[in-house]
Amino acid sequence: VAIVTTAGLGLRGEDAFGIGAADYKVIPLETDSADILMTHISVNFDRTGFQDDVNVVFPVDRLREMAADGGIGSVAGFHYSFMGATDPEQLESSARALAEMMREDKVNAVLLSPV
16 A cells, blocks of 8 residues: 655655646655654645644555555555645656556555645
C-alpha cells in the first residue's frame, strides 16, 4: 500500500513546492517524520493537525501497524505528495506517470489523502 497525498509534503532540505506546482515529491518509507515538512502554499490552509501528528495527512504509522497486524500485506517503500493548491487538470500528466511507476513497483493499493 502506498500513500498519495495532496498535502504539499516534502523532505527537509528539498525545495518547497512553487505556486501551481504540477510535480510530486517522493517520500521514502524510512523517512523520519521529523524530516517531513508541509510546504503547502495557501495562506488559508490550517496546518495544526499536521503539526500535532504527521499521520493526520500522511498515515504511514497506521499503515505500518496494519501490516504488522496482518491487515495489509506490506507498506510500499515510497510514498508521494502533490501540492493540493494546484488546478487538478495540471496534475493529470504527473498523476498518470506516477500511477504507471507504482504499477511497475508492484503497488496494488493506494491510500489517497486529499488535503
